[in-house]
Amino acid sequence: MDKRILEKIKQLKEKRKAVIIAHNYQPGEIQDLADFCGDSLGLSIQAAQTDAKVIVFCGVQFMAETAAILSPEKTVLLPDKFAGCPLADMINTEQLRQLKRKNPNALVVSYVNSSAEVKAESDYCCTSANAVEVVKSLPADKPIIFVPDQHLGRFAAEKTGRDIILWPGYCHVHVVITEEDIKNAKAKYPDAIVMTHPECTEPVKELSDQILSTGQMLKFVKTSSAKRFIVATEIGMIHALKKQNPQTQFIAASDKAICPNMKKITLDKIIGSLQGLQYKVTVPEEIRMKAKKALDRMVEILPR
Numbered sequence: 001m002d003k004r005i006l007e008k009i010k011q012l013k014e015k016r017k018a019v020i021i022a023h024n025y026q027p028g029e030i031q032d033l034a035d036f037c038g039d040s041l042g043l044s045i046q047a048a049q050t051d052a053k054v055i056v057f058c059g060v061q062f063m064a065e066t067a068a069i070l071s072p073e074k075t076v077l078l079p080d081k082f083a084g085c086p087l088a089d090m091i092n093t094e095q096l097r098q099l100k101r102k103n104p105n106a107l108v109v110s111y112v113n114s115s116a117e118v119k120a121e122s123d124y125c126c127t128s129a130n131a132v133e134v135v136k137s138l139p140a141d142k143p144i145i146f147v148p149d150q151h152l153g154r155f156a157a158e159k160t161g162r163d164i165i166l167w168p169g170y171c172h173v174h175v176v177i178t179e180e181d182i183k184n185a186k187a188k189y190p191d192a193i194v195m196t197h198p199e200c201t202e203p204v205k206e207l208s209d210q211i212l213s214t215g216q217m218l219k220f221v222k223t224s225s226a227k228r229f230i231v232a233t234e235i236g237m238i239h240a241l242k243k244q245n246p247q248t249q250f251i252a253a254s255d256k257a258i259c260p261n262m263k264k265i266t267l268d269k270i271i272g273s274l275q276g277l278q279y280k281v282t283v284p285e286e287i288r289m290k291a292k293k294a295l296d297r298m299v300e301i302l303p304r
């Protein structure tokens with residue numbers, strides 16, 4: 001990596017009293033220069049706990065928004081204003097309100113990959129790491145609406161035995177990974193453990209040994225004695241895993257599983273973000289308060 005660019009980022013960070021946080025799917029060079037790396041919720045909690053005034057969020061819109069919901073007094077910056085999440089955009093407030101009108105007794109659980117407005121219309125939030133626990137904690141006599149990811153919702157339904165009203169959203173990056181990909185990788189590396197993100201399709205999950213969020217994958221590998229893993233999630237995860245476990249072999253289930261939005265963040269855009277304090281991510285106070293309630297309820301159930 002160009003030392004001058006790194007030096008410039010370091011100087012600007014000091015000037016702005018900023019921290020750089022990066023999701024596990026970010027390009028490797030951005031993960032390497034970040035002050036903190038992690039999964040979506042872990043990063044927002046980091047963001048809330050830091051003393052820094054400015055947070056450069058290297059991830060996508062909903063992640064920066066979650067940080068802004070939890071830390072309204074801080075300046076949250078997304079270096080590329082078009083770094084969105086198509087899954088989060090698959091449901092809007094009007095669609096959720098209609099679903100609630102059809103199921104007036106239901107509790108709404110929204111995946112953190114959703115807009116602040118959708119969170120504000122929800123009773124609970126969850127992440128891929130705690131969806132099962134959140135659903136399990138809900139009263140047995142209450143129907144549950146789960147939005148927007150059908151695959152995570154179905155996984156939570158199977159694990160808890162609860163009937164869940166699903167929204168047909170999906171992540172275009174994870175559904176690209178096929179059964180064939182897993183079968184081929186297993187044939188080539190029969191001793192490898194298959195770790196899969198819950199956003200993958202059901203047939204892929206059935207062929208897997210472990211269904212884990214990105215943060216859980218890192219924890220799992222740390223305590224496992226296995227030497228080889230097939231990784232069914234966005235390929236940025238391979239960098240994070242290798243960095244933590246240099247002696248272990250990680251095989252991407254599919255090299256097509258690339259999130260183009262995550263890869264919109266570049267070193268130049270981080271410099272631009274620190275120089276111009278752009279692009280500020282804010283949430284209107286009324287929505288923020290309601291969305292925070294759904295996030296707080298999740299944290300109450302599971303302090304992570």
Ligand code: 13P
Binds near residue numbers: 039041113171213
């Ligand atoms: P994690 O919360 O597991 O990091 O996942 C975020 C995400 O965007 C998955 O596609």
Ligand code: SF4
Binds near residue numbers: 260
């Ligand atoms: Fe959204 Fe999928 Fe990209 Fe995650 S990997 S940010 S869910 S599009």
